[in-house]
Amino acid sequence: MAKFSKKTKTSENIPTSALPDIIFMLLFFFMVTTVLREQEILVEQKIPQATQLQKLQKKTLISYIYIGKPKNTGLYGSEPRVQANDALLTPADIVQWVNQERDMLPEADRNMITISMKIDRDVKMGPISDVQTELREADARRVLYASVGKVQKD
Amino acid sequence: MARKKNRMSQEVNAGSMADIAFLLLIFFLVTTTIASDKGILNVLPPKLDPNNPPPEIDKNERNIFTILINANDQLLVEGEYAEADGLDEKIKLFVLNFGQPNEEAQGLYNSLPASLKAMSRRDPESSDHPGEAVVSIKTNRGTSYDRYLEVFDLAKKAYFEIYAERVNLRTEEYRALTGKDEAEQSLIDRGKEGIPMAISIAEPDKIGS
Numbered sequence: 001m002a003k004f005s006k007k008t009k010t011s012e013n014i015p016t017s018a019l020p021d022i023i024f025m026l027l028f029f030f031m032v033t034t035v036l037r038e039q040e041i042l043v044e045q046k047i048p049q050a051t052q053l054q055k056l057q058k059k060t061l062i063s064y065i066y067i068g069k070p071k072n073t074g075l076y077g078s079e080p081r082v083q084a085n086d087a088l089l090t091p092a093d094i095v096q097w098v099n100q101e102r103d104m105l106p107e108a109d110r111n112m113i114t115i116s117m118k119i120d121r122d123v124k125m126g127p128i129s130d131v132q133t134e135l136r137e138a139d140a141r142r143v144l145y146a147s148v149g150k151v152q153k154d
Numbered sequence: 155m156a157r158k159k160n161r162m163s164q165e166v167n168a169g170s171m172a173d174i175a176f177l178l179l180i181f182f183l184v185t186t187t188i189a190s191d192k193g194i195l196n197v198l199p200p201k202l203d204p205n206n207p208p209p210e211i212d213k214n215e216r217n218i219f220t221i222l223i224n225a226n227d228q229l230l231v232e233g234e235y236a237e238a239d240g241l242d243e244k245i246k247l248f249v250l251n252f253g254q255p256n257e258e259a260q261g262l263y264n265s266l267p268a269s270l271k272a273m274s275r276r277d278p279e280s281s282d283h284p285g286e287a288v289v290s291i292k293t294n295r296g297t298s299y300d301r302y303l304e305v306f307d308l309a310k311k312a313y314f315e316i317y318a319e320r321v322n323l324r325t326e327e328y329r330a331l332t333g334k335d336e337a338e339q340s341l342i343d344r345g346k347e348g349i350p351m352a353i354s355i356a357e358p359d360k361i362g363s
Contacts, residue, residue, distance in 0.1 A: 126295030
């Protein structure tokens with residue numbers, strides 16, 4: 001028993017003087033990576049996984065479209081809906097929306113507009129294909145199926 | 155004169171700095187959404203002009219690798235019920251079949267690294283050469299997006315693996331190329347040369363949805 005107490009006593013305090021530095025480092029990381037969400041997402045978003053992800057170089061060319069079941073089913077029903085900017089659209093409004101988005105880009109880049117489709121994994125292909133038909137109509141043919149990385153099994 | 159002043163301590167009390175930083179940290183932790191602009195790129199076909207219907211394309215059936223996905227998320231690959239695993243290998247074998255290569259395709263074949271040459275089976279029932287080969291994915295309106303993306307992902311994977319193999323990179327490295335300078339662009343072009351990524355997404359059908 002006495003053996004334990006015989007141990008030489010080293011200082012029991014953990015030096016915390018470097019703590020603020022560590023915290024500041026974390027803080028700066030989050031400050032730099034953060035994007036304050038400018039719009040509220042009204043539809044469910046469980047982004048599917050995929051392996052062959054590519055990154056786009058020019059982020060200014062991307063416009064986002066969200067498709068999924070509305071979160072507020074009482075107000076918007078339970079069928080998948082399309083959200084762009086801050087409001088839910090009907091497929092017929094998409095052409096107009098794309099044209100608005102395109103007008104915001106510099107002239108040289110207008111034909112390079114890319115639509116990032118953030119689609120909930122439970123949506124069926126029917127509504128997606130309707131949206132794609134509208135995008136073809138609006139001549140915004142570059143589409144990015146947003147997805148998150150999957151751990152690859154070899 | 156100045157020396158005489160009695161300074162209590164010359165240090166600013168920094169003990170609460172950590173608390174302030176913690177507070178800010180928690181604020182940013184909560185509000186942050188790490189921007190993810192990653193995804194699978196697809197280029198949709200141009201819109202249909204009613205006055206100018208698209209030319210009838212006579213492609214031999216053997217040059218089209220058909221994948222059908224029904225409303226129950228089941229796959230029909232080249233007329234046979236199949237599972238999603240191994241689909242990328244099948245697509246690679248199909249693209250690199252070289253059943254009836256023309257002169258140009260023969261040159262392409264000779265330029266391929268040995269590991270890709272080995273995939274050529276010269277099966278007359280499969281694609282003539284990579285320039286002709288088309289992978290067609292057809293879904294149903296009731297197919298889940300998850301399944302569609304999985305299959306599309308595998309088709310992309312097959313092509314990226316071929317491209318990466320040609321320029322001696324790993325697949326991830328090839329995919330990460332963005333073409334921001336000439337060296338990268340030339341790598342991308344060398345990988346793709348003669349083997350277009352022909353993945354066709356057919357209009358979904360309505361039956362059974």
